[in-house]
Amino acid sequence: MYANLLEKPSPPRGNGQHVLVVVDDPGVCEHLATALELAGYRVGTADTGVQGMTRLAEQRFDLVVWDATLPDGQHFGRGRRIAPVDRPRLLFLTTCDSLPGLVPELAPGEGDYVTKPVRIAEVLARAQVLLRDVRPGPSDASPRYGDLVLDDATCRARRGARPLDLTPAEYRLLRHLLANSGRVLSKEQISRHVWGEFRAHQAIEKLVSRLRGKVDREEPALIHTRRGFGYWLG
Structure with a gap:
């Protein structure tokens, strides 16, 4: 009995x-x-308000974690203004000073906030509450970019009709590049x-290099290098 009292609750999960x-x-x-x-x-991620709005216009999301202090994102407004159909829930990251102006914009059950500095456990808990009645739709089952298609249920990928034989690390990398395409x-x-x-x-x-050899056998090449900065898919 006492052991049960000492057990930690399971962390919030999606x-x-x-x-x-x-x-x-x-x-x-x-x-x-x-x-x-x-x-x-x-x-998926974006680092400006404009880029965030562009991604919302192009793709369906269930939840948006939005930094309310973005220089170009001050007029983001309520979720109903950005997605009339299947609008996402909103979780704002804000400072205590900005909170009075933000709270009136939050629709009950559709939005919430956490204050900075951000605490991961709090973000996960608020996200779970906001999404407790939301299930991913079938259209989300196959993330893709052009003829590159991933299946998160089976952790498999293909380029056109050609299956890609990826290791777990290669799949995680490709999934991360695809989720941040253009960045x-x-x-x-x-x-x-x-790897966490x-x-x-050299390991990266x-x-x-191994992933590029599997993905970019056909034209156009999808994985690119920006010397001195990193890699991007697009």
């Missing part, structure tokens, strides 16, 4: 819902995205996402 993280601090954005993915969500990811960001720790740059270069 059910494959699609989350967009819009934060301009690369470290915070990557930390949030990694924590949400490990908790069972599928995550350059640094070697440090990739290392933390794929920092690895030498070898992993990217």
